[in-house]
Amino acid sequence: MIIQEHFSLKQHNSFHFDIYADYFSAPQNEEEIIEVLSDIKFKDLPLFVLGAGSNVLFKSDFKGLIIKPDIQSIRLIDENEQSIWVEIGAGVDWDHFVQWSVEKGYFGIENLSLIPGNVGACPVQNIGAYGVEVMDVITQVNGIYLDTLEPFSFKNKECKFSYRNSIFKNGLKGKTIITSVQFLLHKQGILKTDYRGINEELEKLGETNLANVRKAIVHIRESKLPDPQTTGNAGSFFKNPVVDKDTAAKILAAFPEAPYYVVDNQHTKIPAAWMIDQSGWKGKAMGNVAVHDKQALVLINKTGKANGNEILTLAAEIQQSVKSKFGIEIEKEVNVI
Template structure:
C-alpha cells in the first residue's frame, strides 16, 4: 500500500475542479482497503472514500487522505433458468457493468445506461433514471465497517432504499466502505419502456431488443447531458422534489403545464429541471459556473470555475425556485 502525497484530484471529480488532497491511497484488493482503513485509525486525520467522483463537489482542497476503492472483478455467484446473480466489485465502472449485462442478454440495468460513476456508489444514492432504480436489481450489498474494519453484508431490504436514498446516506453515513454489490438480473425478456420518450425512441429502430433499449437510453442522455470531458458536470445536480397531493393541486392551479409523476397515493414528484427552467435559469451563468442550456437540472463548469462558484450558483437557484413556487429543492451531489 502506497500513499501518494499532495495528489491532484482533477481527474477524480467529473466537475474537473483543480483540487488536491493531502494523501491518496488506491486499493486494488479488499486486503489493501482494510490496510488503508487501519492506517487512518493508526494515524487519525480527515479521510474521504472516493470512487469515480461523479457525484461530488469539492468546495476546496481536501486536507486529508482519500481512499480510492479500485477493485474491479465481476463474478457470477448463482444462476437458474430465470435469473443470474452477479457479485460486482466497487471499482467497476458503472456503464461498463451495464454494457456487460446487455452483451450477455441479462435484463434489469439497461435503463441505467450511461450513468457516470462506479458500482460502489450505486446503492448509496440508489441511482435511477427513466423509470428504473438500481434497488430493483440489488440483492445484497457487501462492505467493511470503518470503525472496526469488519466485513458486513446487507440485504436489499436492510439497505432501506428510497428515492435517491439509502441507509448509507442515513444511519450508516460515513461509517462504511462498500466493497461489492450483488445484482439479481433477469434472463428472460423484461423491458421498462413506460418512462418518457424511451418506447418511441426504441420503436424508431424497428424492434424492441435489449441492445436497442440501451442505445436509445444513451442517445437520449447524450442529447440532454454534456460529456464531463467536454464540460465539467456531475449529471443531475438537484433531486426532484416530492410534494403532497394538496401542494401539487395548488401548484397545478397556478401552473397548469407542470409535469408530475406519482410516487405514492399522497405524494407527487415534480421535475426539478422544470422548476429551475421556469425560474429563468436554464442556460444562464454566474461567472464560469452555469446551468446547462439543454437540461436545467445540470450545472456545468464552463472552464476555470471553482467549487465555491458552483455552490454560489446552486444556492441562488434554490432560493429563486423557493421564492417562485414555495418548493425547496436540494442538491443530489455530495458537497465536501
C-alpha cells in the same frame, strides 16, 4: 500499498476542479483497504471514500486521506433458468457493468445506461433513471466498517433504500467503505419504455429489444447531457422533489402545463428541471459557472476555471428562485465535501 501525497484530484472529480488531497490511495482488494486503514499515520486524519467522483463537489483541497476502491471483479454467484446472481467489485465502472449485462442478455439495469460513476457508489445514492432504481435489482451490499475494520453484508431491506437515498447516505454516512454489490438480473424481462422519449427512439431503431432500449437511452442522455470529459459537471445537481398531493394540486392549478409523476396515492413527483427552467435559469451563466442549456438540472464548470464555492453560490440562487415561485425547496443531489 502505494499511498501518494499531495495528489491532484482534477481527473478524479467530474467538475474538474484543480484541487489536491494530502494523501490518496486506490486499493485493489479488501486486504489492501484494511492495510491502508490500519496505518496509524492516518488514524486522526479526515477520511473520504471516493468513487468515480461523478456525484461529489469539493469546496477546497482535502486535508486528509482519500481512498478510491479499485476492485474490478465481476463474479457469477448463482443462476437458474430465469435469473442470474452476480457480485460486482466497487471499482467497476457502472456503465461498463450495464453494457456487460445487456450484451449477455440479462434484463434489469438497461434503463440505467450511461449513468456516470462506479458500482460501489450506486447503492449509496440509490441511482435511478427512466422508471428504474438500482434498489430494484440489488440483493446485497458488502463492505467494511471504517472504525473496526470488520466486514459487513447488508441484504436489500437492511440498506433502507428510498428515493435517491439509503442507510449509507444517512445512518452509516462516513462509517463504511463498500467493496462489492450483488445483483439479481433476469434472462427474460419486461422492458420499461413508457418514459418520455424512449419509444420515439425505439421507432427509429426499428425494433423493441434489450439492446435497443440501451441504445435509445444512451442516445437520449447524450443528446441532453454534457460530456463530463469535456464540460465539467456532476450530472443532476438537484433531486426531483416528491410533494404531498395537496401541494401538487396547488402547483397544477397554478401551472396546468406542469409535468408530474404520481408516486402513490399521497405523493407526486414534480421535475426540478422544469421548475428551474420556469424560474429563468436554463442556460444562464454566472461567471465561471452556468446552468446547462439543454438540461436545467445540470450545473457546469463553463470556463474550466470554476471552483466548488462558485457552483454552490449558483445552486443557492436557483434554490431561492424555485422556492419563491413554487414554494418548494429543491435539495442538492451531489455530495458536498
